[in-house]
């Protein structure tokens with residue numbers, strides 16, 4: 786697996802929560818999320834499980850759908866209770882670099898725009 790230069794998740798548009806594959810939840814994940822949301826396990830599953838595989842795997846996010854817990858400010862709405870799948874994920878050490886390339890392009894583009902804007906401001910102040 787190729788490890789790429791790390792990116793800043795706080796400067797990102799949460800491409801991992803929008804694009805990267807499905808998010809599975811274990812029993813422990815479900816209990817923790819239900820408690821965090823003030824729901825019973827059953828109510829959590831009825832409301833938030835979007836996919837169940839034939840093998841019985843439960844998912845809160847389908848591949849390439851944005852996660853239901855992603856907030857408008859690009860932050861995770863259940864961060865403290867987020868599933869194990871999310872805790873261990875960083876886009877710079879995945880086999881598939883799709884998310885990484887989007888994030889890298891976004892962060893570099895935003896940084897470039899901000900630099901250009903600052904330069905324009907400096908010119909305007911002269």
Ligand code: SF4
Pocket residue numbers: 801802808846852853854855856860861862863864867868871
């Ligand atoms: S649970 Fe949170 S960290 Fe995990 S995919 Fe959803 S928004 Fe992202």
